[in-house]
Amino acid sequence: MAAIYAEDYDLPALSSLADDARGEAYAQVVAGALDGMPSLGRLLEVGCGSGATARSLARVLPVHQVWGLDPALPDNVLGTLGKVTLSKGLLDDRTESDWRDFDAVVAINTIEHTPDPSAFLAVISERLRPEGKAVIICPTATPANCELLFFDHLWTLSRAAFSAFATVAGFRVSKTLALDGALACFQGFVLEKGHSVGENMPLTNLANAVRYLAAWQELDDVWCDRLDALGGRVQIFGAGQMAAVIRAYAPRAWARVERLVVDNPSDAWNLGRVERYLPADHARGYRTIVAVNPLAKEAVAQRIRRDGGEPLIMPDAIQF
Incomplete structure (x- = not known):
């Protein structure tokens, strides 16, 4: 997977106007999901793309620092600007203390690219403070959409499948997010550490x-x-x-x-x-x-x- 997002993967650098608009829309969803948290000092976005959402989050949330990480981050946006620090790489490779104890971790349209979603969520859990929250957004399984056509999408996650992966990673789903408008084919989940009582979810009709x-x-x-x-x-x-x-x-x-x-x-x-x-x-x-x-x-x-x-x-x- 690391090879896919090497130098030739240029999606984060394409169509800056559309990317900025999407970043703002996703930031509003995340801000709503994290509303009410008593403390939001440090936030990490895993798979931050061009950094558009990270920059929007710094504007719409009362957060002190926003860190963004992506293996295909364009070189021209690397570094720190204001409250936002953007870095290139994979979370597994970031072992420094700075990459731990986040109040919130956000991953937007990233989990479907990972070989093992439960392992991905477990790494996120390791980087969160005990009372921290994770917000995960990914394409829906129903209705079907064009994410089924992308070669680097390894999973299409129903709510039941996502909940199962989260449980294995030591998370419980505290809230599900129904996105609408231009984001209607995406779904969101708010995760907190701890196991939930098993929820009976119907299997997805294919x-x-x-x-x-x-x-x-x-x-x-x-x-x-x-x-x-x-x-x-x-x-x-x-x-x-x-x-x-x-x-x-x-x-x-x-x-x-x-x-x-x-x-x-x-x-x-x-x-x-x-x-x-x-x-x-x-x-x-x-x-x-x-x-x-x-x-x-x-x-x-x-x-x-x-x-x-x-x-x-x-x-x-x-x-x-």
Whole structure:
């Protein structure tokens, strides 16, 4: 796993505007989860990505110090700025006393990357003060979402599975967090040291995940058939994570794409030719694949239709 997040893993450095917005949203969730703690001197974020959430936490929480750690942290953000100290590496390798006795430990979209979730949680427990709390956020198992498509996601965690891993690590789940809006396909857990009385949780129904993966499996054929019928040139609206997933899972449709169009090209991922979206370009015969968060696909499709374009959107089985 350490090799995956070596020098070639550049996700934390992509799309700074979107990353900052996500960081602020996650910080608000964490702040709510930790509300009421009598003391919050030192907080550690494990898997801090670019440091966007750590910086937001320093603003929204009454905390004295925020430490962030990530194996792929961009070099240009390393070091201490104000209350925030960002370091590159893995928590297992940090044995110094400074990396212990935290009042809170936060891990956002990290546990699903770990080979052994219970061991990961146990290491977090070792770094917490006895009365400390951990806040863990990860993708949901239901409804199924695009995290199932990422090669470095080793786990999809239902609430029952997460609770079992936490128990093995010596934690009890004191609160579950239901995220909404742009974070609707994520879930959160607040952990405290100690074992809980076993909670009877239903097993996750996998039918939704099967339908979801089948829709992705069929997507390339569906779009290629549609593009054959429509004719014309092909562009993609979107140049971020969803466009990258389409590149991987709909390669024949991707091969027809001339360019990606977005409202702000400066915040695009490096996926190829990117230009500013202009409604007048639809008159030049472009058919537009909509590559945005599926929660926003209908709004973008309606916008393209109003502009005189022909959008191709994901099927309803792909909800997130």
